[in-house]
Amino acid sequence: MNYMLSLLVFSPLVGILALSFLSWKNERAIKLAGLFGTLLPLILVLIAAAGFHSSVSGLQMTEQANWISYTLEGLNGSMQLKINYELGITGLSLVLLILTAVVSFLAALASWNMKNASKSFFIFFLILELGMLGVFASQNLFLFFIFFEITLIPMFFLIGRWGYADREKAAYSFLIYNGIGSAILLIVFVALFMKTGTLNYGELTKILASPDGAAVAGSTFRLSVLVSLLIAFGIKLPIFPLHTWMLRVHVQAPPSIVMLHSGILLKIGAYGLFTFGVGFFPEEFKKLGVLIAILGVINLLYGAFLAIVQTDLKKVLAYSSVSHMGIVLIGLAAMNEAGVKGAIFQLVSHGLISALLFFLIGVLYERSGSSDIQDFSGLAAAMPVTAGVLLAGGLASLGLPGMSGFISEFLAFIGLFQTMPIIAAIGALGIILTAVYILRAVLAVTFGPKKETHSAFKDLTVLEKVPAFVLLALVLLIGVYPEILSKSLTTVLDTILLGLRG
């Protein structure tokens, strides 16, 4: 029996345990413990990746244990219900696990300069990481739901206690929205459980795809479940008009937490849509294809137009996230290999790029106490390295070839142009708009006459260079040699596309 995944998922507990033995006064030790707490999962995930066979189709490193089993007595006879503890990974979940571990480690590093980062901050941080790792490693809906909920609680406190001025409102807004999403998910999962008697992803897929699957779950049921999933994960992703909570979180949460939020938590929405939406209901997903493509284009353009007129860098990036998640929807809606691959590439690419950009905003805020565009000008004079990395991150975000953003954008559009060329052509306008808002924001900060107040700012310290350069290097690596990511996705894509072809 292989316990690799359980070790990985619960490895943040080591850090939590260590932290709980430390005195709250010893700030340095707390920060070190927090950092090493995130290093452990990173090491484990890399070991797991080394043992992963990208050419083998299906689940790997599976773990299964009996967990809950009970008999439901009803008027129509009794029903044996079993919920197991099941973990396993596909190429997609492996990629997202690596992303989680990497971004978490770098975000912990980014918290180094936080003045009020206390013991409880890092404990919540590690619980959050545990939840995220669990979400991507789970192989049944019950487990998924538990880990999904585990991410909500620490996030609520992290925003509410360590955020900016309006943090409490943001935290509540986060909780209410995600609570609604969770409630819908719960109902959907229970409904699926009652219809099929299983919560395991693989079994569910098999039952729903089998010839007598129609008897188990009718087409109306399937469609309504899919729409519910679209709403539940649409809140998380977010899909217009369910995006306002996430703007608040982006603006109010501390930068290192936004790195996690924008970099990984939003991806859970896409992951859910992909695994449950496309995975369980390919036929119905196809029917909704045009709708999803239109939603994607709306997200893409709406986010971009709004990003053009924002004056707060955090808001520019928040709307930019809305816009970039549109690409994920576009790619999924295309329902061909190029499109779906583009969507997955976009998850990883946006995760890295937004983590990088929010990290830099944190650096700027730390020095200036502001993230308002108008408070900056000519920063390249005082902080040439920061300005350079910010420009590079911006260019990655606007899809410059040679960087990861281009690959995902290009693949998603290539996919959509095959199936819905008109919608795709409208969406392509987003490529111009992205350049407009990114350059407006980035150049306003780094170019122009320098401000006297900036001359005291220190450029990136050695510690700050690590997250900046690691993230940039990964963005470049995927951009120059996309096959490195593509390889591990091949079997996932084959399975999904098989389902889509029917």
Next chain:
Amino acid sequence: MQNAWLIPLLPLLSFILLLLFGKKLKEASAYAGILLTFLSLVLSVIVMAGQWGGESYKAEGLWLNIGNHPVTMGFEINPLNALMLVVVSLVSFLVHLYSKGYMHGDDRFHVFFAYLGLFTFAMLGLVLSPNLLQVYIFWELVGLGSFLLIGYYYFKPEAKAAAKKAFIMTRIGDVGLFIGIILLFWQTGSFEYDEIFKAIGNKIISPDMITLTAILIFVGAVGKSGQLPLHTWLPDAMEGPTPVSALIHAATMVAAGVYLVASMYPLFEASAAAMTTVAVVGGITAVFAASIGLMQKDIKRVLAYSTVSQLGYMMLALGSGSYTAGIFHLMTHAFFKALLFLAAGSVIHAVHTQNIEEMGGLWNKLKVTAPLFLIGALSISGFPLFSGFFSKDEILMATYENGRYVLFTLALIAAFFTAFYMFRLFFMVFSGSPANHTQEVKESEISMKVPMLVLGLLAIVAGYLNTPWFGSFLEDYLSQGPVSFSTEEVHGPVWIPVLAVVLSLAGIALAYVMYGKKTLARDWLSRSFPSLSSLIYNKYYADEIYQATVVRGTTVFSYFWSYVDRYLVEAAVNGTAGLVHWIGKKGSEFHNGQVQRFGAIALAGLVLLLLIFAVTGGYFS
């Protein structure tokens, strides 16, 4: 030839090295850049020599799988791109050398050379690309190089605005190219040139689709080559240092649009509508930009509009079916326009102004620059026996033979304008009495003179590569390439070159009378047509029109949705939250401890349950 991939990587190496160690190297950075681009030049020359009578070469490796379509990256050598390799690496090398003197004393000297390396890498990569996707990748990267170098003086608000404008305006064109490439991919299943040409040859693609994709690709070329209506970024790009203007905005990147159309020539040739579009846009741009050049006061802007105009000529040639004439002019233009820019840089270096009204009488002071500028001016004006004369003649012939008489007339007018504005520039800068200069005017140092001398020589002799008298070496050479075009000699009527020379001389003579001898008042024309001249002086208000329509429209639209987001979407959300709050509040009122109310509610609940039971007839089955 197998090692041709080294050609772009050498300048990339320069970029990386200077980025890492440039700060320590300081002005020694120049040597790294100069040496590495020189190596590129040597390799390019070897590659081109091998192409003379040799075979095309192609090497590729898998990059990414899209479904069943493997996408490859690699490089290809054919006569056209071997020629481009030499042109690009030569001009880049000369500009590197020139910049050593020109940028002397600049704080960010090494950054400048790093950016030059990056740009050269991208441009050479673009030229070597064997497929459209790779072209697009490098196409964007040359745009990046251009953007960085235009914004080199990042603290100047004008440079910042110009860099942003250049990026965004070219990106508008790029989206066209992007869509065109994707559509072609779904038509042919490949990004490769040869696969696409095969599909066109086998008539797999419908004629409408050919026209659509050709025009979309042309949109990309319009953006990069500053053709109408996406031309306004190119004059603003003059905010960059002058060597950059010579390299990027005269000789190489802006010509990439022409190169793109040339390398996709079979696609364009398959659609008469696309060819006409190219010719018309080119012809109108040629005369439009030349007319603006007549009245500008900034030496670099005159040259910038001149570039736009000359690129229009090249497009006109390609659209009129003359592949060779387009490429020929691309090459001669690269030499004489780079020369003009470098000479202009040398002038600016000496007098520290770009306003030609503040210059004058420099002929005796800049003894090397002045004659070289004259060579460039004669060449671009189509003065007999200089290179521009031969290449421009071919374009005129081709247009006439193609039966595009209106465009032919426009091209002739543009030729007259060209001669006039170039010599207006020449006389204002070099003749007359010296303007007041507080500083001593000094000729530039040797590292700046050498590149100009080399280009001066090329501006004269490059024309003899393809002449009606000595033979059509260039055409024979290009015809070995994968792109087939008619090689039959264009024998237009003899009066065309004669007329062209007469017009060019007339332009020079008019400039001489107005600005050299000054027997004719400078403003005799603008006084006669005040509204026309103010229209031209203000560049036909193109910037203002775009500002008022597209820019303003986008901003207003964005603000509108921003308010919708803030007041409608947000309000709906707050409304939901408010509703939840209200229900909670109302609900809590029930918990007031009154037993009667509890009893009433319990009873109501029981009644409801019984009712449901009665209606559904049992357990919730």
